[in-house]
Amino acid sequence: MSFVVTEEQFELLFPERNPFYTYQGLVEATAKYPEFTTTGGQEIALREAAAFLANTSHESLQFKHVVEINTAFYDHYCDPSQPYGCPAGKAAYYGRGPIQLSWNFNYKAAGDALGFDLLNHPELVETDPMVAWATALWYWNTQVGPGNFTCHNAIVGDHGFAETIRSINGPLECEGGNPRQMNNRVRLFTEYCEVLGTTTGDNLTC
Template sequence: MSTSLAGRPPTGRAALGPSVVFAVLAALLATLFVATPAARAADGQITGLAGKCVDVAAANSANGTAVQLYDCNGTNAQRWSNPGDGTLRALGKCLDVVDRGTADGAAVQLWDCAGSANQQWVVTAAHDIVNPAANKCLDVRDNSSANATRLQIWSCTGGANQKWNAPASGGGGTNPSGFVVSEAQFNQMFPGRNGFYTYSGLVAALSSYPGFANSGSDTVKRQEAAAFLANVSHETGGLVYVVEQNTANYPHYCDWGRPYGCPAGQAAYYGRGPIQLSWNFNYKAAGDALGIDLLGNPWRVEQDAAVAWRTGLWYWNTQSGPGTMTPHNAMVNQAGFGQTIRSINGSLECDGRNPAQVQSRVSKYQQFTAILGVGAGGNLYC
């Protein structure tokens, strides 16, 4: 890899007086009628603070129209759809962050759907609506429940002004691939990815390691998928780079001390693919495990998306690198995300060597677990 190695109830029956009975009944009724985001949404409404709705100002479909909080009224200005492509739509247009902003306080508006990162939203199981590009939550400005309060994005705090009830991401239904990450979620994770890194290529590669993201509870499965993809994102700049960018390093990855040498050439074993596989011995080991001659033809990793993904899964599931366990075992046995970092690049990043790089990986993992609707777990750092 480039830049990395590779309560029981009481039994008493004391009689309850009339005032106590009345209080109990009142409390029960209150629980039935308190408006909460999870109980109020209907007919495409997105409900939030004070039981009010996400609303397009004056039901105006013009580009740039403010999106605000308003009393729910059942009009088309409050009917939102989640078609499964990562967008939230009303009046035929998309919920959009103004000027592609990513800073706290960037307002949201209605705009023509363009497929851009500032129009991508993830509805999480925790009732957040997250813009992955900014890694921020849809938020009611100043925590105000007054009608016409503008909506914005803000760092996710878990506050009531960031909690919403909305259609689940992905348009509902099951994921036909069987993978815990849907194609819509994959696209939300990597809005600017290189076309080489296809979802179909990843799904095709899963058969090589059927235990990957398929072991333990549903939460553990999603956490492992998020952990793998977060590390992959870090290694490739968000699935942008297929090959190592520093060509000056290319001749350095041939260890002539190996009996098989470097038949593809001195400079042929540079970093490639989602985990940036490098060195002749890693190409040899990965190829042997996968039944592919990667020692003789390392270029297959940059030419075939399924092969590229298989090399990433090979390392994740079988190699400990500078760590003490494989990344797969780290997640399945709940050792924590930090141990995956140690196994991938611990000798250069862990134990205080490069905290900024560690934080980058952790932040991406937290973003991806939010997309998949699970908690990140503990032991995030190495």
């Protein structure tokens, strides 16, 4: 199994990451979404890889954090109105992994899509690197969030990096919501495109 980003490039980009975030785990996770970084030719494939790594490294502080830092919010992510409730406990669905997956309904949806019982075992996202990467790829490839496209379609459809930000955080960062956070994502994306030897395309800021 090959990935458009080499292990050497990954190590170069993230030398101080938490050892939990393994390159091998990422490569294994890409098998769940074969269209990821394989669509539209080499330039677009590398651009998508840079966009994914920019957004996920922003969320996890350069892959230094596996779980949400603020434990005070841990019991905030249980929506008891869901018919399946919160079987792992009210405080079990805090942010984990490269995209900081949170809420019981997201754990259930991601688990159902990926074939893991994350509703009952959310801890898998902080103990299995492949599962952690796979949850980020689930969001990237299948969820529109507050945006208009999945992050995958935003890049391969040439809608621009801005639309990946919109699909992840929408008005929290776009349209003046938090320009500092938005600009940090753009900065990382631009840097990663340079390292990977590809172009950023247009429409970078939202």
